[in-house]
Amino acid sequence: MTLTVGTPAAPAGDAILRRQRIRESAARTYARSFPIVPVRANGMTVEGADGRRYLDCLSGAGTLALGHNHPVVLEAIRRTLDSGAPLHLLDLATAEKDDFTTALLASLPERFAARARIHFCGPAGTDAVEAALKLMQTATGRRGALAFTGAYHGMTAGALAVTGNTAVKAPLPSGGEVTRLPYPYAYRCPFGVGGERGAELAAAYTERLLDDPSGGVLPPAAMILEPVQGEGGVVPAPDGWLREMRRITAERGIPLILDEVQTGVGRTGRMWAVEHSGIEPDAMVLSKAIGGSLPLAVVVYREEYDGWQPGAHTGTFRGNTLAMAAGAATLRHVAANGLVARAETVGARITARLDGARDRLPVIGDVRGRGLMLGVELVDPAGEPDSCGARPADPRLAVRVREACLARGLIVELGGRHDAVLRLLPPLTITDEQADAVLERLCDAIEFAMRQPEEGK
Template sequence: MTNAPHPYDALMNITARPPTVFVKGDGAYLWDDSGKRYLDFMQGWAVNCLGHSPTIVADALAAQAKLLLTPSPAFFNGPSLKLANALVANSCFDQVFFTNSGAEANEGAIKLARKFGTLYKNGAHEIITFVGGFHGRTLATMSASGKKAFEPLFEPKVSGFPKAQLNDLDSVKRLISSKTVAVMLEPIQGEAGVWPATDQFLQELRALTQERGLLLIVDEIQTGMGRTGKLFHYEHAGIEPDIMTLGKGIGGGVPLAALLATEYASCFEHGDQGGTFNGNPLMCAAGLAVLEHVATPAFLKSAADAGLFLESELQKLSARHGLGEVRGRGLLLALDLKLPIGASIVAQAFSEGVLLNSPQPDALRFMPALNVSKEEIADMIECLDAILTKAGAARMVA
């Protein structure tokens, strides 16, 4: 007689998870099945832009669920039309295709660029991406990513993604050939440890792509929807890309993402792109509620102010403990630990009821809700300060 399987075993073991089971969320906090409360500075990797279970999203879902879940993507529906028009009105883009995940949006961006190359650039198909970039986990988006850990996986990769160095325009120029159709990048490389493209680099890259007749694709899945203090990060540099992808925060916690393009770049023909659940009214109703809230000047200013406060507190913490720089913008920040102690700090913080993220062994990444309060930031800093104090004392003893 075999032992009964553990309930965790029914899920594929694709990542290391603590045995904790979360059952409730509200704003900046999560509760597990034992009743323990956690202050969340990950928020689903920048997904819950308004915190856990925000009322406006819950109400939008409940109201739409009573009306229409999905009529099939073969027909128009009201929420997708409203959300698409709102995105167009708030950006430099003309058309929107909704998807279920950021990786799917990036896959669509790759397809759109290659279609553009087929139609207008003699079959050019290569898309220059960047070392350290992360664009998703489909086969094409893993190939487009510059993540070292992906290199040996699922060979053969999709070809056509030469890698440049972030903030090095010459490295981009060297890769441009008759096969090149586009350049694709994250304005801030989140998974690599929160490494920003400078505004000057983005401006020079936009000028270069226009000069060479190439599309510029910005992956704003992590930086979009107010995360860096403006609705979209490209606004900081004062540029207008040809294609943008959104995900994570656009749904406020539900699976929603989007591919946006200018009229110039929108070249899909019937049958080129689709998806059973893409643009369904339930998810789009949630997205519309999020956008209408986040896009207001007052909200964006409050998020930017919270980002400045968090950055200042992290800089003070770094100075106290002899750590490195604070990188990023708005409420997407990283603290350079100088040592590979990120995983240990994350584990200690978890035991203390604070959720942190270490995308690289020597860095912590902070992605709180955009409406995080100064008090919640102060509580996180206090917890982290205590952990770093213990770590410093332990090193001195050793």
């Protein structure tokens, strides 16, 4: 199937974009990167008001595991609407919630699920992070947290405190005592050595800091980490390092929270990214894809931590009946149709093809990720390499590539420490033909952007 790029913007779309610029806040993000007005969407394809069609490699920042308007999701929503079920019931028990919790527990690692409790939060992942931190503060009687360089956990106060991005943290007062630890990042290793040795040093640093009576770290309420950092640049945690974090926290009585908001529901080639390492966390924060494209967020945690009083963490919109129905349908469809293995297979093929293009596209410094959570770090090939051989990041080139991708009918967003990482989050339903089209358009956009400065001289 060939998707056409189409014709210039229609006046109606231009008018909508103009009103958005006037009426909405200056905090707009994706609307700035993608000045389009989507009117229809199906699977991986989005059609704008101007008639142009795009392949969507953003997928609602990982929310759309099955792509846009998947028949399974639409059927679950229609069935719920036609049944007359109440759409909003706070935290009351419903058949839809019971079915969702059954599907969710069945999808989780068996040992963890066998003694787990589920807390429904406000509908965003950031509220689930807040709830997880509060839960562990209640259970331990402690207040501090251990978090990592490159982390992203949300934009509310507690979640922002454990987030690493200084640009979003700088205007705000401190959100609490957080000890920042080094996250293994082979391409730009915080210790300047890279590879397995860099991960070993990161683990050793963490253990020695916690055990140092003059290290300045009070016993924390929890450690929180992402098994693959998303906004931080698609940086996968090495499995051995994750096992070390579990050992270090378990030996010191520190609860371990895994933030699987973006990595969950098959995204990394496992139903949950924690399964790559085989560890058992104390809590998992889940959102995005678990709602089948609708807002839903939960914390799943070991039952011994369930020491909350009634009302300890509430939210008006924690009873989203439609999201629970759509989420249960999504979880079951992913599991029953081999989409987890599909993510691993297609992701490996895309990675190999992009790696193979590095000779003719020397601005590709690194290609990494897991499953269909992929990152392409763009660099200045003429820049001085660091001790690990990494060239300087080139965020201006990344912006040009994103624009060139959009002009070619491909939606990709940026992330990473310097906003120089192209992030690929296609739906798990991506076809081989669509994967080939993504690669063709992306490589063509990179090649065009590489030449652009020279053409402008």
